[in-house]
Each structure stands twice: as C-alpha cells, then as structure tokens.
Amino acid sequence: MSPHRAQIVSAILLLILAIIGICLLILPVKEVKMPAENMYGIVLDAGSSHTSLYIYTWPAEKQNGTGIVTQHSECNVEGGGISSYAGKPGGAAKSLQECMKHALKEIPQSRHHQTPLCLGATAGMRLLSIINHTESGRVLQEVQNELQSYPFLYKEARILTGQAEGAYGWVTVNYLLENFVKYGFVGRWLNPGRSTTGALDLGGASTQITFQTSQKLENQDNLMKLTLYGKTYTLYTQSFLCYGQDQFLRKLLAHLIQRQHATGHLINPCYPRMFNISMNLEKDIFDSPCTKEYRPAQYSQMTIKVVGNGDYNQCVKTVSEIFNFSHCSYSMCSFDGVFQPKVTGSFMAFSAFYFTQKYIKEITNITLTSPSRAVEAAKLICNMTIREIMDKTNQSEKYMKNICAMSNFVQILLTNAYHFDEASFPSISFQKKAGGASVGWALGYMLNVSNEVPAESLSVMKALPPKCWSGIIFLFVVFLLFVLVYGMMICSNANIRGEDFRF
Numbered sequence: 102m103s104p105h106r107a108q109i110v111s112a113i114l115l116l117i118l119a120i121i122g123i124c125l126l127i128l129p130v131k132e133v134k135m136p137a138e139n140m141y142g143i144v145l146d147a148g149s150s151h152t153s154l155y156i157y158t159w160p161a162e163k164q165n166g167t168g169i170v171t172q173h174s175e176c177n178v179e180g181g182g183i184s185s186y187a188g189k190p191g192g193a194a195k196s197l198q199e200c201m202k203h204a205l206k207e208i209p210q211s212r213h214h215q216t217p218l219c220l221g222a223t224a225g226m227r228l229l230s231i232i233n234h235t236e237s238g239r240v241l242q243e244v245q246n247e248l249q250s251y252p253f254l255y256k257e258a259r260i261l262t263g264q265a266e267g268a269y270g271w272v273t274v275n276y277l278l279e280n281f282v283k284y285g286f287v288g289r290w291l292n293p294g295r296s297t298t299g300a301l302d303l304g305g306a307s308t309q310i311t312f313q314t315s316q317k318l319e320n321q322d323n324l325m326k327l328t329l330y331g332k333t334y335t336l337y338t339q340s341f342l343c344y345g346q347d348q349f350l351r352k353l354l355a356h357l358i359q360r361q362h363a364t365g366h367l368i369n370p371c372y373p374r375m376f377n378i379s380m381n382l383e384k385d386i387f388d389s390p391c392t393k394e395y396r397p398a399q400y401s402q403m404t405i406k407v408v409g410n411g412d413y414n415q416c417v418k419t420v421s422e423i424f425n426f427s428h429c430s431y432s433m434c435s436f437d438g439v440f441q442p443k444v445t446g447s448f449m450a451f452s453a454f455y456f457t458q459k460y461i462k463e464i465t466n467i468t469l470t471s472p473s474r475a476v477e478a479a480k481l482i483c484n485m486t487i488r489e490i491m492d493k494t495n496q497s498e499k500y501m502k503n504i505c506a507m508s509n510f511v512q513i514l515l516t517n518a519y520h521f522d523e524a525s526f527p528s529i530s531f532q533k534k535a536g537g538a539s540v541g542w543a544l545g546y547m548l549n550v551s552n553e554v555p556a557e558s559l560s561v562m563k564a565l566p567p568k569c570w571s572g573i574i575f576l577f578v579v580f581l582l583f584v585l586v587y588g589m590m591i592c593s594n595a596n597i598r599g600e601d602f603r604f
C-alpha cells in the first residue's frame with residue numbers, strides 16, 4: 102500500500118468513527134424517557150366528597166432538591182370521602198383498594214420501594230374531628246394501616262391544616278406556570294423572576310385564598326413563609342371551613358328553614374321555579390357542625406319538601422346573609438371578621454370554581470370576566486327551569502338544581518368577600534388543568550415530600566445530563582468536520598499530482 106493510499110484509508114476510517122460516535126450518542130437518549138429511569142410519587146387527596154389518587158413522576162436526576170415533577174395518572178376512588186365512613190369500620194380502607202391496585206400496575210415494580218406514598222385529608226376530616234375526635238383518629242389509623250400494607254415508601258396520612266392546604270395549592274399553581282424555575286431549551290434551569298399567581302380553591306367543605314403580598318399582615322395566622330429554589334415568598338393564606346360548596350348549600354337551606362320557621366314545607370328562591378324535592382332534615386341538612394347554629398330545638402317531622410321559585414333577588418339576598426360583612430376588627434376584612442389585604446396580581450381559580458364557571462358558560466354563554474357579567478349570568482340562570490338548565494349542560498338534576506345558588510355564591514364570594522372589582526376580576530383565570538396536571542393542593546404536597554427522596558447518581562452511559570450530552574455531540578461534530586477537511590486536503594493533493602485514486 103502506498104503512503105498516499107494509507108492516508109485515504111485512515112481518513113475514511115476516521116469518518117466512520119465520527120459518524121458512529123454521533124449515532125451512539127443520539128440513540129441512548131431515548132432511554133432517558135423510559136419508565137425505569139423515572140421516579141414516582143403517590144398522593145391521595147382525601148377530600149370531603151371524594152378521594153383522588155394522583156401518581157406523579159420525575160426524572161431520577163434532580164435539580165436543587167426538587168425534581169421536574171409531572172402528573173403520570175389519576176384514579177378516582179369510588180364512593181364518598183373517607184370521612185363518610187365514620188362509624189363504618191373497614192369502609193375507608195376498603196374504598197382505597199381499587200386505586201392502590203392501579204398504582205401497583207402503573208409504577209414499575211423496581212421503583213415501588215422508592216415511591217413515596219402520602220395521604221392528605223382536608224375539610225371533611227377537619228369537620229369529623231370536630232364532631233368526634235376519636236372517630237376521625239380511628240378512620241385515619243385505619244387508612245394508615247391500609248397504605249402501609251403496600252410495597253411503597255409510606256410517608257404519612259394526616260389531616261392538613263387549612264393554611265397548608267392553601268399554601269400547597271399556591272405552590273402547585275406556580276410550579277405548573279413555571280414561575281419558580283424554567284427549564285430553558287439550552288438545557289439549563291433558569292429563574293424566570295416572574296411575579297407569582299394567587300390560588301383560589303373551592304372544595305366541598307372549605308374554600309381557600311392564597312396570594313403573595315408585600316402588604317402588612319395584621320393577623321399572623323394568615324402569614325406563610327415558603328422558601329423554594331432558594332427564594333423566600335411571603336404569602337397571605339386563609340381557609341374558610343364551612344364555605345365549601347356542599348357545606349354552603351347546607352347552610353343556605355338551614356338558614357331558609359330558620360327564617361321561614363319551616364316544618365313540612367320550604368320555599369327555596371334559589372331552586373328553579375316548579376322544581377321540588379324531598380329532603381331528610383338530619384342527613385341532608387343538620388348533620389354537620391356547619392349548620393349547628395341554625396338547628397331547631399326539635400323537628401316535628403324528619404322530611405321536608407323544598408319547592409323552588411327561581412327568584413334571583415330573593416336568592417342573592419339569602420346567599421349574602423350566609424356571610425357576615427358587618428364586623429371587622431382589622432383595617433380590612435373579607436368576611437366573618439377575617440383579615441384580608443387587597444388582592445394583587447393574577448389568580449387561578451380551580452376545583453368547584455372551575456366547574457361553576459364552566460356550567461355558567463354552557464347555560465348562558467357568558468364568560469366570567471367581571472362582577473357585572475357574573476351578576477348578569479346569575480340573573481339569567483335563576484330565571485330558568487331545571488329542564489332548560491339540564492339540556493344545556495347535560496348534567497344531572499342532582500348538581501343542576503344548585504347552579505342558581507352556586508352562581509350567586511361564587512359572585513358574592515369573589516366580589517363582596519374577596520373584593521375583586523371591575524379592574525381586578527379579569528385577572529382571575531378559571532382552570533382545571535395546567536401542563537397536563539390537575540390543579541389542586543396535591544402536587545404542591547408531593548413536591549414537599551419528594552424533597553426527601555435521595556437523588557440517584559447517574560450512569561453516564563444510560564443518561565447524560567442534557568448539558569453534558571450536547572457538549573459531547575459538539576465535540577464529535579467538530580471531529581467530523583476536521584476529518585472531512587482532512588479528506589478534502591488529501592484529495593486535492595492527489596489531483597495536483599495528477600494521480601487517480603483507485604484502490
């Protein structure tokens with residue numbers, strides 16, 4: 102072989118080597134997305150009306166303690182919330198089994214023992230612990246024993262405080278909006294330095310408002326300081342027990358019964374005209390600490406017939422009477438004597454806020470963008486028959502009988518209570534999901550718990566961090582160009598010397 106021929110052969114070999122190098126680097130990247138490379142976490146959101154199980158996932162490599170968590174899947178537990186199993190031993194544990202089986206299937210077996218599992222109970226259990234503290238403790242213990250029987254990394258099962266629930270909701274909203282950190286396309290984490298978004302949550306038994314503020318907090322109970330990604334946030338947070346959707350509706354009926362001194366028959370201005378339903382005074386209305394103040398000394402009969410007359414003016418008046426706007430010992434209050442600074446910035450309203458807004462839109466075609474639009478929509482809805490409402494929403498009577506009351510409740514809560522006005526109301530966005538994850542407190546709770554999961558040391562062959570990977574790709578591309586230039590030089594030398602390069 103002539104020296105020249107050897108040069109050509111070596112150039113071709115180098116070219117092949119460069120291409121193979123690039124291919125090898127590109128191919129294994131797919132593996133990064135494979136389930137085995139991910140971590141998982143399970144949160145059970147034990148609400149007052151039902152329990153949902155959420156599975157979250159994040160890459161094994163973590164950024165400053167908190168992973169890039171996304172929602173993997175969701176499972177809705179059949180039946181009522183865990184608090185509805187008070188006095189029914191075994192019921193709460195059994196209700197969770199179907200969704201726990203789902204989690205066993207969804208999460209790769211090799212990851213089970215590393216998957217944190219936690220259950221947070223909210224206002225339903227807070228109410229049960231007021232009624233019978235021993236019984237709420239028993240339900241929680243039963244649920245804890247059930248969760249510990251799975252191969253997951255059991256963390257806790259507890260009743261979250263109203264403040265924690267509000268703060269975790271706020272963390273979820275801002276995490277999903279990437280207000281804390283953003284994964285840039287250059288493969289680096291950036292602090293976007295954006296202002297944060299407030300959280301408005303409406304559950305079955307309580308409602309929460311949480312936002313970042315620089316105003317002075319006159320009641321320290323409302324103060325929450327959170328440090329995330331090295332930055333400290335000062336939050337105002339307040340949870341109103343008994344102002345969730347279901348408990349508010351109970352209070353409304355109880356208030357009407359008290360005012361009308363009703364025994365067998367009750368007129369409800371918030372039910373559609375001609376609509377009537379029979380209710381059990383104990384089970385449907387007074388069996389809750391929220392309606393205790395309205396409870397008559399004794400009932401002459403257990404059932405009551407509630408008849409609607411679809412009267413907007415009477416309904417809005419009755420709904421306002423559920424709130425106490427008169428007494429305030431601070432410079433500013435929302436209602437019931439609770440301190441609240443002026444709302445500032447943008448807000449995200451989720452859970453029952455989202456659904457009420459959605460039904461209002463379907464029924465009236467009105468988008469909730471201002472207090473006056475909200476009033477306009479409520480007037481239209483309260484004037485409709487149950488048939489008209491059900492035809493527009495395709496929802497059952499069970500929910501739709503309350504839509505006039507709920508339209509007024511949401512309008513009064515947002516404007517009269519939280520003081521959103523024509524200028525600030527448009528900054529509320531109603532959302533159920535963001536970035537593929539359900540908006541609620543569960544993800545924020547998960548982020549907190551996932552901090553305790555030890556980060557994995559990475560094997561370079563399996564998953565290079567994006568930054569490192571692009572660096573190596575760059576080197577191979579430079580190598581490839583170098584080889585090509587080298588090859589061309591050999592060719593031009595050959596041409597100058599008039600040789601052909603057969604071999």
Ligand SMILES: *[C@@H]1O[C@H](CO)[C@@H](O)[C@H](O)[C@H]1NC(C)=O
Nearest residue numbers: 188232233234235236237239
């Ligand atoms: C509270 O629950 C316990 C069982 O956990 C039961 O023995 C007790 O009778 C209940 N008390 C009331 C007042 O219902």
Ligand SMILES: *[C@@H]1O[C@H](CO)[C@@H](O)[C@H](O)[C@H]1NC(C)=O
Nearest residue numbers: 164165282290291292330331
């Ligand atoms: C992660 O922590 C390091 C130092 O602890 C800091 O320099 C870096 O900015 C942090 N990254 C983010 C995204 O906060």
Ligand SMILES: *[C@@H]1O[C@H](CO)[C@@H](O)[C@H](O)[C@H]1NC(C)=O
Nearest residue numbers: 374375376377378406408409
């Ligand atoms: C109650 O509803 C039924 C139909 O569902 C209707 O026939 C009846 O007249 C209603 N009663 C009242 C008092 O409105």
